[in-house]
Amino acid sequence: MLKGIDFPTDDNVLVGIETAEDAGVYKLTESLALVQTADFITPVVDDPYVYGQIAVANALSDVYAMGAKPVTAINLVMFASCKVPEDFLKKILEGGASKLREAGVSLVGGHTVDDLETKYGLAVTGVVHPEKVVRNCEARVGDFLVYTKLLGIGVLTTAIKADMASDEEIKMVSDVMATLNKEACEVMVGVGVNACTDVTGFGFLGHLFEMVKFSGVGAEIYADKLEFLPGAYEYASMGLLPAATYENIDYVGDSVVFEDVDETVKSLLYDPQTSGGLLISVPEEKVEKLVDEMKKKGVKWCSVVGRITDGSKIVVRKS
Numbered sequence: 001m002l003k004g005i006d007f008p009t010d011d012n013v014l015v016g017i018e019t020a021e022d023a024g025v026y027k028l029t030e031s032l033a034l035v036q037t038a039d040f041i042t043p044v045v046d047d048p049y050v051y052g053q054i055a056v057a058n059a060l061s062d063v064y065a066m067g068a069k070p071v072t073a074i075n076l077v078m079f080a081s082c083k084v085p086e087d088f089l090k091k092i093l094e095g096g097a098s099k100l101r102e103a104g105v106s107l108v109g110g111h112t113v114d115d116l117e118t119k120y121g122l123a124v125t126g127v128v129h130p131e132k133v134v135r136n137c138e139a140r141v142g143d144f145l146v147y148t149k150l151l152g153i154g155v156l157t158t159a160i161k162a163d164m165a166s167d168e169e170i171k172m173v174s175d176v177m178a179t180l181n182k183e184a185c186e187v188m189v190g191v192g193v194n195a196c197t198d199v200t201g202f203g204f205l206g207h208l209f210e211m212v213k214f215s216g217v218g219a220e221i222y223a224d225k226l227e228f229l230p231g232a233y234e235y236a237s238m239g240l241l242p243a244a245t246y247e248n249i250d251y252v253g254d255s256v257v258f259e260d261v262d263e264t265v266k267s268l269l270y271d272p273q274t275s276g277g278l279l280i281s282v283p284e285e286k287v288e289k290l291v292d293e294m295k296k297k298g299v300k301w302c303s304v305v306g307r308i309t310d311g312s313k314i315v316v317r318k319s
Contacts (some may be wrong), residue, residue: 011274014130017065019137019214022062022198025128033164038064039287040076040121044157045174046223048088052095054177055120056276058200060103063126064185065198066279070126071102075110077118091304103180134188136207136296137214138196139281143194145219145306146290148184149277149298150176152232152268154210154242159235169231176229176301177275183297184278191290194283199276203248205269207279208314209255215281218311221269225305228268236271237264244272252314260318269316277301281308 009016011137014026014033023037039059043051056073063070075096079089100107103125156173159165165173181198188196195215199207204226212219258266284288287304294302309315 001067003046009281010210011264014133015135020133020210021136022065022128023028024064025133031129033133035063035066035068035126035128036124038076038121038123039275040078040119044177045160045170048091049095050273052092052120052173052180053099053110054174054275056096056099057178059122059124059199060089060105061143061181061200061275062180062182063124065127065134065196066128067185067189067196068126068128069134070103070105071107073126074108074109074123076121076123077110077112078115079112080116081117085116086244097118099178099180104183117162118253127225129157132189134193136195137212139215139217139308140283141310142267142284143281143307143308144284144287144304145221145308146280146282146287146302147204147303147305148181148278148280148294149179150227150301151228151273152229152271153177153234153273153276154203154245154260154271155268156229157274158240158242159231162240164235164240165231167243167267169229173229181278183300184299187293187297187299188280191282191286191293192279195281196310197279199273199279200273201244201269202251203245203272204279205246205252205256205314209252211281211310212312212314218309219306219314220309220317221306221314222319223265223316225303226247227301227303228276231270232268233264236267241267242272244269248272256314256316257317258264259261259315
């Protein structure tokens, strides 16, 4: 659809749309660049306050993935004015505001649209030094791959919609989605890494596919090192998968090879994530420090899940 459209740009655009990056970067001065993104989602949990928190964490994640600091945000709200109760909408915005406050981001405005389905998110502006942008396309052979959250979010939110998830499972997946990638980003920037992306709608393998494709490398993933949400494996084994799972399988195509990995784990690696973690490509000599510093900062789900290889394929092994 986008083919043939001449999009405007100039020499100060450091990161545009060419490599499926998480956000755009525009250079203002020799020491300052803007990082810009927008994201909004439909409700993934029933609690409007928690939904607001998750939507904000999800939107801010794109800026964190670029190694940047989000500073301002604009609310993007879509709702059916004749159907959505005013107190429900207020709770969404209160939840969002609480997460912005936690992130140290100022809300400077908003825009609302009358829509049939509720949607909430943000347009976000961040700042970064032009020479310190972390991109998704600079992974190098020999790097280790580190991931910072539990997988299986899409399966759990599907279980919530089907009224199958337990209270404990709902709380756990809500906590994971509402967790900011702020601390993970700060550690990543402090240690120094080669590449990063946040794992969201295209699933773990979809976003890894973009990283290796645009970096000109391959990867190997150790399935036993990946951590999944409680209940995710059981629901996935029942076939309770989001529709986007199958779109992600088509998107990655034959770029992934599985070795001794069961079908349920395969499906979970394509599971679309809402407000997932950071997938980081870090030099071997820095990986231990990165993981140690993250755990000190409270990034409790951080784990080494694979390596960058030469070639162009992603090989997923059991261990």
